[in-house]
Amino acid sequence: MNPRLKQLRLMAIVTVVAVLFLIWVGSTVRATDAGMGCPDWPTCFGQVIPPMSEADLPADYRQQYARYGYDEMRFDPVRTWTEYLNRLTGTMIGFLSLMTLLLAVMVRRTDRWLPALAGGAFVLVGFNGWLGAVVVETNLHAAVVTTHMMLSFGVILLLLGVVIRTLPSSWRIDPSERRQWFPVLPVALLLTLIQTGLGAQVREQVDQVAATAADFHVRTGWVEQIGAILSVHMVVATLVVLANLWLAWRLSRGGQLARRMAMLLVALLAVQVTLGGALVGFDLPIAVQPLHLLGAATLFGLQAFLLMLRPALVARSTSTGRYREEGAMSGKSVPR
Incomplete structure (x- = not known):
């Protein structure tokens, strides 16, 4: 078998596992009410690395993020870092899906469906990343959150298509x-x-x-x-x-x-x-x-x-x- 096919299969499997992990992390975010742990996107409280304590935030942060509920609650580092882990995992999946697509393009002569499946997964990952920003902007609108989760199933389906088409006979x-x-x-x-x-x-x-x-x-x-x-x-x-x-x-x-x-x-x-x-x-x-x-x-x-x-x-x-x-x-x- 073409070594590139084995590499592609392994990368697709790793990406599927990462998506499953993201589903678990995302559900943990929702179950722990950490969805607004980072009230802005792509930064978190305007920072690339989230703050560790309330002392690291501006004195008026509750007024700045009042429309996200911070006028009635205080900064919680556990909630913030739970949501940040969710975002990091999503970013990692973006890179993994890109690598899967590049490998699929390399073996396109072996199976023309591989770039289509991997490309579809990459586009869907990107769209779901954008939808994650919409989740924040809509202050966790229920329909948007559910759509965001269900699209992950579509990514799994496309990546499993890549896995199956690279399996030995x-x-x-x-x-x-x-x-x-x-x-x-x-x-x-x-x-x-x-x-x-x-x-x-x-x-x-x-x-x-x-x-x-x-x-x-x-x-x-x-x-x-x-x-x-x-x-x-x-x-x-x-x-x-x-x-x-x-x-x-x-x-x-x-x-x-x-x-x-x-x-x-x-x-x-x-x-x-x-x-x-x-x-x-x-x-x-x-x-x-x-x-x-x-x-x-x-x-x-x-x-x-x-x-x-x-x-x-x-x-x-x-x-x-x-x-x-x-x-x-x-x-x-x-x-x-």
């Missing part, structure tokens, strides 16, 4: 095996996306409850105030679990790769159900919320990976005219 799936589970996959994927969107709406309701709470960290009774959207979210969660278990069962009847994907899928479902139960049963623990969203993003990534897995190549024997399958995970071929 041993990662291809037997076409007859693929037909056993592939029809279930779009249903499971669609339900996962719907559930993630509903989860974002639940989160918006939590933010509204938090805005009227006397103490942000004392969350007793918050769950009861969320409303009907939480009930809908829980009903759809049941559908998500059933659809993905059905998919896992179909995968478990396939080859080695499919069975491994089935095990990973079941493990992710178990983690998500546990985290969701913890959120409802233990009054929305702050640390659990980002993990729950990270689990949803990882589940989407696994489903997207399965969706784009390519069928095994089929070659015609010149001596007998019969077909022979190549590159299947089992390593076996149809007799000539």
